Amino acid sequence: MPNIVNELKLDFKDVLLRPKRSTLKSRSEVNLEREITFKNSRRTYKGIPIMASNMDTIGTFEMARDLSKHGLFTTVHKYYTPEQWKTFAAQNPDCLKNIAASAGSSQGDFERLSEILKSVPEITFICLDVANGYSQHFVEMVRKVRAAFPTHTIIAGNVVTGEMVEELILSGADIIKVGIGPGSVCTTRLKTGVGYPQLSAVLECADAAHGLQGHIISDGGCTCPGDIAKAFAGGADFVMAGGMFSGHDQCAGDLIEKNGKKYKLFYGMSSHVAMEKYAGGVAEYRSSEGKVVEVPYKGDVESTILDMLGGLRSACTYVGASKLKELTRRATFIRCTQQLNNVYST
Numbered sequence: 001m002p003n004i005v006n007e008l009k010l011d012f013k014d015v016l017l018r019p020k021r022s023t024l025k026s027r028s029e030v031n032l033e034r035e036i037t038f039k040n041s042r043r044t045y046k047g048i049p050i051m052a053s054n055m056d057t058i059g060t061f062e063m064a065r066d067l068s069k070h071g072l073f074t075t076v077h078k079y080y081t082p083e084q085w086k087t088f089a090a091q092n093p094d095c096l097k098n099i100a101a102s103a104g105s106s107q108g109d110f111e112r113l114s115e116i117l118k119s120v121p122e123i124t125f126i127c128l129d130v131a132n133g134y135s136q137h138f139v140e141m142v143r144k145v146r147a148a149f150p151t152h153t154i155i156a157g158n159v160v161t162g163e164m165v166e167e168l169i170l171s172g173a174d175i176i177k178v179g180i181g182p183g184s185v186c187t188t189r190l191k192t193g194v195g196y197p198q199l200s201a202v203l204e205c206a207d208a209a210h211g212l213q214g215h216i217i218s219d220g221g222c223t224c225p226g227d228i229a230k231a232f233a234g235g236a237d238f239v240m241a242g243g244m245f246s247g248h249d250q251c252a253g254d255l256i257e258k259n260g261k262k263y264k265l266f267y268g269m270s271s272h273v274a275m276e277k278y279a280g281g282v283a284e285y286r287s288s289e290g291k292v293v294e295v296p297y298k299g300d301v302e303s304t305i306l307d308m309l310g311g312l313r314s315a316c317t318y319v320g321a322s323k324l325k326e327l328t329r330r331a332t333f334i335r336c337t338q339q340l341n342n343v344y345s346t
């Protein structure tokens, strides 16, 4: 008989943050910067730990440049050539502290990553990203990258359980990317039945990582600034988003005009569009696990950044946290049956 976990696991929508008495006078007093020293690289990071996803429409150089101006981070997608990286680095030296170069787990990815890191030695973060971080092959990739780059900060994922967080940290990763199935353009839960409610994944994985002096990223499932606040409150050191950064000028992809309205194409990295672009189509043995959507055009990403940061500062003020780092300690989650009043939503 299969095991059944009867304990209820939570998504962001299942909880609200309880307000607490506070001495903060204004949300402008809240410090959203964090300073973090990583377990294996021993490097120290300082910045606002919100990240743009390494999806090819989101983790662009344009996004990296503009997010970095506000202290935010971008995991740049893996499809830029070393030459493109060299040009970007020469033109944007200030933003290199807020970016990671990404790779999957193939030998080709390893070679391309090595070439990029050789061409741009100022890059200190590596993002090793696979859909399923549970394979032994991926653990070996993390070990190999750690051996080749002993002082780079390694992000690795995705996983959703404490034991795999520990395994990846002990294999040399510094920050574990947490999330299987919560993404806005993800269909893994639909196609496979596999997944884990994101807030519970964050709570459990943060506990496992912090026990080893490691760190985690909550990746996927944030639909509004309040969800970002809940992810940090749940113990995430970083929060990564794709959909919330989509539709902007800084995103890759053409602007589409339909019936007088503007849209931008946004798709999952396992969607048929991504697979046709990079893998010559969807292989017969697999199904696509990503959606393709046209999102309303949102203009410059700056307004979205300010909305996210404003919401997060306000969340900190409501619970009396003068720094983002204190948000988890000050947080009490209330389980709820309704998060929003949708009477005027379409």
Ligand code: 5GP
Residues within 6 Å of the ligand: 053, 054, 055, 131, 158, 179, 181, 182, 183, 184, 185, 186, 187, 188, 219, 220, 221, 222, 240, 241, 242, 243, 244, 267, 268, 269, 270, 271, 289, 290, 291
């Ligand atoms: P979002 O912020 O849009 O909710 O989630 C973004 C995350 O979804 C990405 O960082 C990545 O981990 C995940 N993701 C992106 N594309 C796909 C896909 O095609 N399939 C699945 N299963 N996950 C995806």
